[in-house]
Amino acid sequence: METALSARGLYDRLQRGDSLTILDVRNRDEFETWHIDAPRTVQTSYAEFMSAKVRDEIPGLTDSLDFEEPVVAVCPRGEASEQVAALLREVGIDAKNLADGMNGWARVYVAREIEGGEHGETTILQYERPSSGCLSYLVISGEEAFVIDPLRAFADRYVADARKLDAELDYAIDTHVHADHVSGLRDVADATDAEVVLPEGAQNRGLEFDATFVTDGDELEIGEATMTAIHAPGHTSEMMLFRLGNTLFSADTLFLDGIGRPDLESGSEGATELASKLYETLHERVLLLPDETVIAPGHVHSETSRGDDDTFTARLATVRESTPLLSLDRGEFVEQVAGTLPPRPANYEDIVAVNLGRKSVEEETAFELELGPNNCAVQ
CATH class of the missing domain: 3.60.15.10 (Ribonuclease Z/Hydroxyacylglutathione hydrolase-like)
Structure with missing residues (x-):
């Protein structure tokens, strides 16, 4: 299974109208200031995922989110989102990490x-x-x-x-x-x-x-x-x-x-x-x-x-x-x-x-x- 997606790859999928969900794991204020515009975007912070991991409640957290697979996890540089994508895959969700995060997105031209x-x-x-x-x-x-x-x-x-x-x-x-x-x-x-x-x-x-x-x-x-x-x-x-x-x-x-x-x-x-x-x-x-x-x-x-x-x-x-x-x-x-x-x-x-x-x-x-x-x- 493909576990990472390039920023240009994400752009191409969005232009084709492919079904996917952007999962932004930055803090809410960062998300509201600037995020990737897509038909289906959800925001849940990295901290929430880490807290759910400690409590062994990742399935409950994901059930509360409106996911349409595949899920593309996004953070500033692709590090925190890589961990979240891995957690999602562990519970059976087709999740990919946006390589280089929002910084990578900003380099698409x-x-x-x-x-x-x-x-x-x-x-x-x-x-x-x-x-x-x-x-x-x-x-x-x-x-x-x-x-x-x-x-x-x-x-x-x-x-x-x-x-x-x-x-x-x-x-x-x-x-x-x-x-x-x-x-x-x-x-x-x-x-x-x-x-x-x-x-x-x-x-x-x-x-x-x-x-x-x-x-x-x-x-x-x-x-x-x-x-x-x-x-x-x-x-x-x-x-x-x-x-x-x-x-x-x-x-x-x-x-x-x-x-x-x-x-x-x-x-x-x-x-x-x-x-x-x-x-x-x-x-x-x-x-x-x-x-x-x-x-x-x-x-x-x-x-x-x-x-x-x-x-x-x-x-x-x-x-x-x-x-x-x-x-x-x-x-x-x-x-x-x-x-x-x-x-x-x-x-x-x-x-x-x-x-x-x-x-x-x-x-x-x-x-x-x-x-x-x-x-x-x-x-």
Whole structure:
């Protein structure tokens, strides 16, 4: 019997819709803060299992839980859950341990090609990090390529994938100063001759490293492709979207079923002003684009629907229908967006400092900083 399951193996099973139960053996507060979204998930702590073992009551404990086999036990690093899975197997339950636990889950990164866009011979790969809902993009035209919103944890992946398609990275682009993950801009540039590109407004945020800055209307060219920058203040003051053919890389401005929160740059005191700017960005810039525009967002959540090509993309007309906030008038929009904010991403202030170049952290520390839910959206 298979006793361990890789994080990628679990992801594939969940995507296929296989029947299974996620058994999270972390403490309740850890589980409620961040867990694997699955149709059937239960939480019972490692301590409860150890206590039941001492009392010889494992069968009674398992009978009280709503299991659908196989059971996949999960903890932070796969150690405590390995013991729990073994206890379950002793009482006849098909139980597997998630190798490397939630840390392993956070290292799952899946690439899919976006189909249906009108951008010539250009190839667009969308990268999904299921643990946080972060999306990044690799765009390839001929022998040239660029990456949008790269994650530091996967910097080598973009370089390798471009080379598999006989291309080299010319640009590493961030749409804004991220607060939810550590940027891979400089890591990609260190591994290639890629030019680091950021919105001009990042300088006003206190950026402390060299970059090429773009402003509204600027164009970036690779191969036969031309991408146009669109200034889109709201989620942050410097936010820059990019349009390639009929595809809009909408970053944290417009998701497929929500919009970006406005308080991660200047706190709740600046949220109202940025929410008002976000309303203008959406209604005076983004929503004026053709209905057939393909929206390629910066984040998704567990209930976001996939497109026909299995990527997280949708036509603008569809996004209008699936995002009720877009139908509100300005006053209602600002009140709801600035007044009903979810918890902020974990360690967001430290992450912003790293992404501005004000703070330096080792690779493992950077990875640990961004563990947890994304929380960048308002729905």
